[in-house]
Amino acid sequence: MKLQALSLAHCGGFEQLDIAFEPDVTLIAGVNGVGKSTVLHALAALLSRALPEFTPSRSAPLYFTDDDIHGDKASLEVSARIQIDGQTINAGVQRLRAADDQGDRVMLLRQAEAATGTNDFAQVLSARTLTGELEAGMKETRTVLATLKSAARPPLAVYFTPKRQMNGQPRKLPPEIKPFEQSIAYGRALHDRDVELREFMHWFRVQSKLGAANEPSRLKVLDALRAVVGELVPEFSNLRIQEQPRLGFVVDKRGHPFYLHQLSDGERGLLALVFDLTRRLAIANPASDNPIAEGVALVLIDEIELHLHPKWQRDVLQRLRDIFKACQFVVTTHSPLVLGEVPARCVRFLEFVNGKVGVTVPTEAYGMDANRILQEFMGAPVRNRKVDGELKTLFELIDQERFDEARSAISALERKLGEDEPELTRASSLIRFLEGAE
Secondary structure (H helix, E strand, O other), X not given: OEEEEEEEEEEOOEEEEEXXXXXXXXXXXXXXXOOHHHHHHHHHHHHHHHHHHHOOOOOOOOOOOHHHEXXXXXXXXXXXXXXXXXXXXXXXXXXXXXXXXXXXXXXXXXXXXXXXXXXXXXXXXXXXXXXXXXXXXXXXXXXXXXXXXXXXXXXXXXXXXXXXXXOOXXXXXXXXXXXXXXXXXXXXXXXXXXOOHHHHHHHHHHHHHHHHHXXXXXXXXXXXXXXXXXXXXXXXXXXXXXXXXXXXXXXXXXXXXXXXXXXXXHHHXXXXXXHHHHHHHHHHOOOOOOHHHHOOXXXXXXXXXXXXXXXXXXXXXXXXXXXXXXXXXXXXXXXXXHHOOOOHHHEEEEEEEOOEEEEEOOOOOOOOOHHHHHHHHOOOOOOOHHHHHHHHHHHHHHHOOOHHHHHHHHHHHHHHHOOOOHHHHHHHHHHHXXXXXX
16 A cells, blocks of 8 residues: 555645655655644544545544634545555545534545546546446445455554653553454554553563464564564563563663663654554464565654654664565654655655745755754754854954954853864964965
């Protein structure tokens, strides 16, 4: 499954927004309040309505409310184009103001390019209505969706909000030791939720017990999970459930045991992503020996850099892509370090233009210096504004050949910034050069 395009009309802060997505990763950036999270929220709501039509999902759908409608408009519309097993699915939701939550109008059609020459689901519906082909088209659509629903590798969609901390310590786990139904993989996957440690520990225990009994392939999944966690965070090893002195999930960090709740917010948030996605992929793909690498999912992550050290911010997205090879990622970020790690084709900048939000794709991003990204793309100063102003004044003094005043300014700045500040070294060298030239 690949998300190809999304269209938002009168949704949240958007009059109209159209975004095309890359097949591997799409990184959405922009200032606070521009609508990055709205894009993910709209996607999650739409997918919650569409997935039950062509996957085993029985998860409760999400609904738009009147608060989601832009300004004083009468309605909102959200539509997406999804490619799955050679079929193009166009899904759309319309919310009318003052309708109850059950009043969302949901449309789901297989694209009919041959018949209509259009990719737009509304035009497909209109064309088929006008030509009297609607019923036949809907019958064909139902057949296609039923075929997709019985696929051996059903696609997932999972939304990780900033709540993903895997907090809490369960006192007990469900006693059942039996395989999970595929539909469990979709449970609340698109909701604004905490990642439940209890759910992961239950799955981990079931995998361990059934694997030790007569299904060794389940142990391979756990071994693969341990391996990828070691790749993601080399200091971590030996993932396990500990029963005594109290129930908990334990990981060795540099050789010392830690309960998960004892780890930092950044560590827990990163493990929550890996644990929850692994659990869902394994349940959705019971016949796979390596669902981590083979399982298909659209993964939405809001603020991927959340609580992470700058070094981890640089690495996190590429490492997740290396681990979950068959997944498509759509993530938001404020971090110039994250932006500098992806090709420009993957970046979508949301920005205000004449009072409306538009989307642009930069000409470069990968490998760019973080300071340059801050200045050119994010409109943020590289350093403290006051210090920046004092440095500007210093070089103006040098330009005016007021060298004694410039030296005094350098001394004052050295007390603030230290003697090794490159700009002060450059200023001193420039003064010596200019004085020698006189």
